Amino acid sequence: MNDIAATTGPRLFGDHFLRTLDAQERATVQRVRALCKHTIGPRAADVAREDVFAWDAFRTLAREGVIATAFPKAFGGTDARQALRIRIIEELGRVCSTSASMITGTDLSSRAIVAGASESFKQRLLPGLCTGELQSAFALTEPGAGSDVRGLHTTLRRTADGYVLNGRKKFITRATTADWFVVVGRAEESPSTFIAVLVPRDAAGFSISPEVGKLGWYGVPISSLSFEGVQVPLAQRLGDEGEGFSLAQDALLRARIGHAAMALGRAIGAVEIASSYAVDRSSFGKALGEHQGVQWMLADMVTQIESSRALLALTADKYDRGDSDVAIFASMAKLQATDLCMKVVTDALQLTGGRGYLQDFPLERFFRDAKLNQIGEGASEIHKTVIGRDVVRRAATAERNACLRAGSLVDY
Numbered sequence: 001m002n003d004i005a006a007t008t009g010p011r012l013f014g015d016h017f018l019r020t021l022d023a024q025e026r027a028t029v030q031r032v033r034a035l036c037k038h039t040i041g042p043r044a045a046d047v048a049r050e051d052v053f054a055w056d057a058f059r060t061l062a063r064e065g066v067i068a069t070a071f072p073k074a075f076g077g078t079d080a081r082q083a084l085r086i087r088i089i090e091e092l093g094r095v096c097s098t099s100a101s102m103i104t105g106t107d108l109s110s111r112a113i114v115a116g117a118s119e120s121f122k123q124r125l126l127p128g129l130c131t132g133e134l135q136s137a138f139a140l141t142e143p144g145a146g147s148d149v150r151g152l153h154t155t156l157r158r159t160a161d162g163y164v165l166n167g168r169k170k171f172i173t174r175a176t177t178a179d180w181f182v183v184v185g186r187a188e189e190s191p192s193t194f195i196a197v198l199v200p201r202d203a204a205g206f207s208i209s210p211e212v213g214k215l216g217w218y219g220v221p222i223s224s225l226s227f228e229g230v231q232v233p234l235a236q237r238l239g240d241e242g243e244g245f246s247l248a249q250d251a252l253l254r255a256r257i258g259h260a261a262m263a264l265g266r267a268i269g270a271v272e273i274a275s276s277y278a279v280d281r282s283s284f285g286k287a288l289g290e291h292q293g294v295q296w297m298l299a300d301m302v303t304q305i306e307s308s309r310a311l312l313a314l315t316a317d318k319y320d321r322g323d324s325d326v327a328i329f330a331s332m333a334k335l336q337a338t339d340l341c342m343k344v345v346t347d348a349l350q351l352t353g354g355r356g357y358l359q360d361f362p363l364e365r366f367f368r369d370a371k372l373n374q375i376g377e378g379a380s381e382i383h384k385t386v387i388g389r390d391v392v393r394r395a396a397t398a399e400r401n402a403c404l405r406a407g408s409l410v411d412y
């Protein structure tokens with residue numbers, strides 16, 4: 001742990017989590033910290049201003065082996081534990097959402113290939129995805145189906161040697177740079193059967209719209225997709241027929257953990273900026289940080305960040321152990337971290353006043369970027385629904401509170 005602090009200095013809070021990593025994992029965090037300090041952080045404002053796919057950041061992360069952390073060793077990856085990956089994403093999110101999204105986007109778009117592609121397709125695609133020579137995109141959301149995945153309209157009609165794909169997809173990250181697309185649709189003949197397939201960008205009948213402008217996450221372009229009678233060979237199916245939904249949920253699970261880590265990273269970055277400002281700036285004859293109102297704002301920020309980080313660490317641990325309730329914890333971690341991030345960034349901007357509002361100051365970018373984490377990969381309301389549903393399910397069999405007498409509670 002001291003090795004890291006020696007290179008990049010101690011952090012406001014949170015270095016204690018590094019104790020949970022082994023020496024090699026800590027060395028990876030150290031490399032990412034150095035990258036953030038010398039390259040990614042100083043470049044972040046320009047990357048956002050340019051608002052084209054951030055190739056420099058992507059290639060840097062690929063060259064440094066950070067992209068490869070998402071992939072199995074057998075295909076050139078490092079198969080990193082989520083316990084490490086949340087630290088990496090947090091570091092990137094602390095300075096640059098665009099760079100952090102290179103990691104969460106890699107998980108989302110390639111996980112179904114790792115989990116469901118045939119051995120020969122894995123051999124063909126995964127090594128290139130690890131090194132960044134290839135890119136994939138994940139196409140689930142549709143114009144009429146975002147939160148409600150089971151409502152999607154894209155269809156796959158079975159033919160003698162594969163499928164014919166028809167449909168439209170929306171908000172697809174990396175559409176303009178990806179070589180392969182993971183597309184989820186339903187069997188035309190059996191609408192409750194979900195199927196995931198791989199489609200190359202040059203497939204006949206497949207078109208990609210121009211990039212669409214958005215509020216934040218500049219440097220991470222999105223587009224819409226259209227599939228009109230696209231022929232998909234059987235070999236390009238991911239998993240079995242009927243496994244499309246689970247493959248999508250499996251990919252979303254990893255991406256949701258990543259979103260939580262990115263949001264926490266940004267929240268930490270915002271409190272670092274706000275607390276530095278509180279030291280530098282004076283008002284009414286004393287440093288801003290000596291005013292009790294400012295101290296209370298900072299206290300709320302760090303206290304909530306640390307508790308959210310603990311929940312995320314527990315979630316990563318559950319993922320690494322393969323616990324069956326990890327999806328619920330991922331929903332809790334994402335809900336908590338992304339809503340908290342929006343609040344912390346808003347408060348940090350308030351604390352820094354007019355400067356916070358300037359484009360030249362990083363909080364304006366943090367503020368715009370924070371919103372997407374509350375929406376993407378399952379909006380906060382979806383996660384509340386998933387968590388609440390689980391509470392009710394558990395309540396039916398969970399041990400009853402000892403203050404209650406036996407029998408139906410309706411009989412009280």
Ligand SMILES: CC(C)(COP(=O)(O)OP(=O)(O)OC[C@H]1O[C@@H](n2cnc3c(N)ncnc32)[C@H](O)[C@@H]1OP(=O)(O)O)[C@@H](O)C(=O)NCCC(=O)NCCSC(=O)CCS(=O)O
Nearest residue numbers: 138140141147148149171172173246249250253327377378
């Ligand atoms: C809100 C929903 C969760 C509702 O879903 P359901 O109630 O229909 O489904 P569940 O009962 O929760 O699960 C159904 C199904 O999936 C399996 N499952 C669940 N978790 C996992 C997992 N971690 N790994 C594998 N399988 C999993 C579960 O066992 C069930 O299996 P069977 O059907 O029984 O076989 C859902 O609609 C939802 O998630 N909504 C939010 C969607 C979302 O996040 N959208 C954002 C997508 S991002 C995008 O497309 C843009 C592209 S981009 O580039 O960013």
